[in-house]
Amino acid sequence: MTLLPAVLGAIVSGIALQLTFYLLKQRRVNAQAVSRGCQPAPVADSASIWLFGLPILWSMIKADRDQCRPQLFAKSFDDLGRVHTVRKAILGFRILATRDPVNVKFIYQSPSFDIGPARSQALMPLIGLGAFTAKSTSKNYRSFVRSHLSLDKVSRIEVRQTHIQYLLQSISIGEDGWTTKIDLAPLFFHFTLDIASEIVWGKSVDSQAAAVPSRGGSKILLEQCFDSGKSFMAKRCNFLSLYWLVDSFGFRSVCAQLHHEVDKLVEGRLNSDPSIGGEQPVILDEIVKSTQNRVDLRNQTLNLLMAIRDPAAALLGWTFYHLARHPKVFAKLRMAILESFGKEPITMLDLAKFHSCAYLQHCIQEAHRISAIVPLNERFAVQDIDLPRGGGLDGTKPVFVPKGTHILIANYAMQRHPEFWGSDADLFIPERWERRKVGAEYSPFGGGQRGCLGPKFGHAIVASMTIQLLQRFDSIENLEFAPVRYRETFESHSGNGVVVRLHNADD
Numbered sequence: 001m002t003l004l005p006a007v008l009g010a011i012v013s014g015i016a017l018q019l020t021f022y023l024l025k026q027r028r029v030n031a032q033a034v035s036r037g038c039q040p041a042p043v044a045d046s047a048s049i050w051l052f053g054l055p056i057l058w059s060m061i062k063a064d065r066d067q068c069r070p071q072l073f074a075k076s077f078d079d080l081g082r083v084h085t086v087r088k089a090i091l092g093f094r095i096l097a098t099r100d101p102v103n104v105k106f107i108y109q110s111p112s113f114d115i116g117p118a119r120s121q122a123l124m125p126l127i128g129l130g131a132f133t134a135k136s137t138s139k140n141y142r143s144f145v146r147s148h149l150s151l152d153k154v155s156r157i158e159v160r161q162t163h164i165q166y167l168l169q170s171i172s173i174g175e176d177g178w179t180t181k182i183d184l185a186p187l188f189f190h191f192t193l194d195i196a197s198e199i200v201w202g203k204s205v206d207s208q209a210a211a212v213p214s215r216g217g218s219k220i221l222l223e224q225c226f227d228s229g230k231s232f233m234a235k236r237c238n239f240l241s242l243y244w245l246v247d248s249f250g251f252r253s254v255c256a257q258l259h260h261e262v263d264k265l266v267e268g269r270l271n272s273d274p275s276i277g278g279e280q281p282v283i284l285d286e287i288v289k290s291t292q293n294r295v296d297l298r299n300q301t302l303n304l305l306m307a308i309r310d311p312a313a314a315l316l317g318w319t320f321y322h323l324a325r326h327p328k329v330f331a332k333l334r335m336a337i338l339e340s341f342g343k344e345p346i347t348m349l350d351l352a353k354f355h356s357c358a359y360l361q362h363c364i365q366e367a368h369r370i371s372a373i374v375p376l377n378e379r380f381a382v383q384d385i386d387l388p389r390g391g392g393l394d395g396t397k398p399v400f401v402p403k404g405t406h407i408l409i410a411n412y413a414m415q416r417h418p419e420f421w422g423s424d425a426d427l428f429i430p431e432r433w434e435r436r437k438v439g440a441e442y443s444p445f446g447g448g449q450r451g452c453l454g455p456k457f458g459h460a461i462v463a464s465m466t467i468q469l470l471q472r473f474d475s476i477e478n479l480e481f482a483p484v485r486y487r488e489t490f491e492s493h494s495g496n497g498v499v500v501r502l503h504n505a506d507d
C-alpha cells in the first residue's frame with residue numbers, strides 16, 4: 001500500500017523528465033532550422049496528434065487491417081491541399097512523409113539517408129542480416145548480387161517450361177473454351193517462389209506441384225512459414241523503432257521452422273555437384289565464395305528470396321488485375337505479343353526481346369505505377385540534412401531534417417497525383433507511357449545506393465509469364481467487383497485476389 005504513491009510519483013516524474021527533454025530538444029531543433037534558413041513542413045492529421053499521436057497509429061493499424069492504408073496515406077496529404085511533404089507525430093518520433101519527386105530524388109541520392117530500424121531490425125528474426133536488411137555501412141551484401149544479376153547473366157537465366165506448364169496446367173478449361181473461375185494471385189506466388197528458389201538455392205522447391213489439388217493442394221511448409229512470418233513482420237514495421245513491442249512465441253516458432261527448411265536447402269546445394277543446373281547462375285554458389293557460415297548463408301539467401309519472390313508475384317497479380325478490367329487493353333497487348341513473339345514459348349529471360357515489345361513494357365509499367373507495388377518506402381536520416389523543399393506556407397522552403405528522423409516515401413500517393421500524371425492519374429492507361437520520360441515521380445524500385453538490385457530481372461519474370469498466358473488465352477473476364485483492397489506485407493497485393501476466367505485461344 002505504502003509503495004503505491006512512490007511508484008506513481010516515479011512514473012509521473014519519469015514522464016515529466018521525458019517531456020522536458022523532448023521540449024528542450026525541440027527548441028534546439030527549431031533554432032537549428034532557423035539558422036539554416038529552413039521552415040517546417042505542415043503537420044498532417046494535426047487533430048489527432050494528442051496522446052503521442054496514438055490516434056494516428058491506431059488509424060494506420062485499422063487501415064492496414066481494412067487493406068486501405070495507401071489511400072488513407074494519400075488522403076493525409078490531400079486533406080492539406082496542394083501539399084507534398086508533411087510532418088507526422090506518432091509515438092513521439094520525428095516523421096516526415098513526402099510525395100514530392102524533387103525530395104524523393106534527393107533522399108535516394110543523398111548519403112545522409114539509410115534504411116531505418118523498421119527495415120534493418122524489425123525483419124531480423126525472420127530473414128536475418130543480408131542485402132535487404134543490412135545497413136549501408138555494414139559488410140557489403142549487395143555488390144555480389146549486382147554482378148551476379150548483370151544483364152548478360154540474367155539473359156542466361158532460364159524460366160524452365162515446367163514452372164510455366166505447372167501454372168498453365170492448374171487452369172482447367174471447360175468445353176465452351178472458358179476456364180472455371182480462378183484466382184490467379186496464389187498461382188503467381190507459387191510460380192515466382194519456384195523460380196526464385198531455383199536461382200537462389202539451385203533447386204526449385206516445387207511449390208506449384210504441391211499446390212496441385214491431386215497432390216493435396218496445399219502450400220509447402222517453407223511457403224507457409226514465410227507468408228505468415230512476413231505478415232507478422234509487416235505489423236512490426238508499423239511501430240517504427242518500437243517494432244520490438246510486437247512479438248510472440250508463435251512468430252518465433254514460425255521463424256525457427258522457416259530457418260530449418262532453408263538450412264536443408266543450403267545443405268542440399270553444398271553437398272551437391274555444382275555443375276547441376278548447367279549454365280544457370282545460382283546465387284548461393286556466389287555467396288559461398290565469401291562465407292561458409294551456415295547462419296550467414298541462410299540469412300543472405302532468405303533476404304534474396306524475399307526480394308525476388310513477392311514483388312514479382314505482386315506485380316504479375318496487379319498486371320492481370322488491371323488487364324481483366326480493361327479487355328481492350330488485353331486484346332491490344334495480345335496482338336502486340338503475337339507480333340513480337342509469335343506462339344513460341346519464351347524460356348530465357350531475354351531482356352532485349354522483351355524491350356522490343358513496347359506495349360508490353362507500357363502495360364507492366366502502368367500496373368506498377370497505378371498500384372504501387374511498394375506503396376510506402378522508408379529511409380532514416382543518419383545525419384542532419386535539409387530537404388530541398390516542402391517547408392513554409394507555399395512549400396518552397398527547405399525543410400530541416402535532424403538526424404534520427406524517419407522518412408516515409410509515399411509512392412502510391414506520388415504515382416497517382418494529377419499534378420505529376422494529369423487528370424486521368426487514377427485510370428489505367430498504358431498508352432500514357434508512349435512519349436513519357438521517366439522521372440522521380442515514378443520510383444517503384446526505390447533508388448540510390450539502397451535501390452532495388454533486380455528491376456530488370458523482376459520485369460523479365462513478369463513479362464515472360466504475361467507473354468505465355470496471352471499466347472495461350474485470347475480473352476479475359478473479371479469476376480470480382482468489390483472496391484480495390486491493398487494487402488500489404490512490405491509490397492502490396494490485391495486483397496480481393498485476381499479473380500477471373502480466361503478463354504482458350506484457338507488461333
Ligand code: HEM
Pocket residue numbers: 115131132133142145149304307308311312315373374377378444445446447448449450451452453454455457458459462
Ligand atoms: C518486379 C519486381 C520487383 C520490385 C517491384 C522490386 C522493388 C523493390 C523496392 C521498392 C525495393 C526497396 C528499394 C529502396 O529502398 O530504395 C527493393 C529492394 C531490393 N530488391 Fe527489388 N524489386 C523487384 C524484384 C527484385 C529482384 C528480381 C531482385 C533480385 C535480386 C531484387 C533485389 C532487391 C534487393 C537485394 C533489394 C534490397 C536493396 C538494398 O536495400 O540495398 N528485387 N526492391
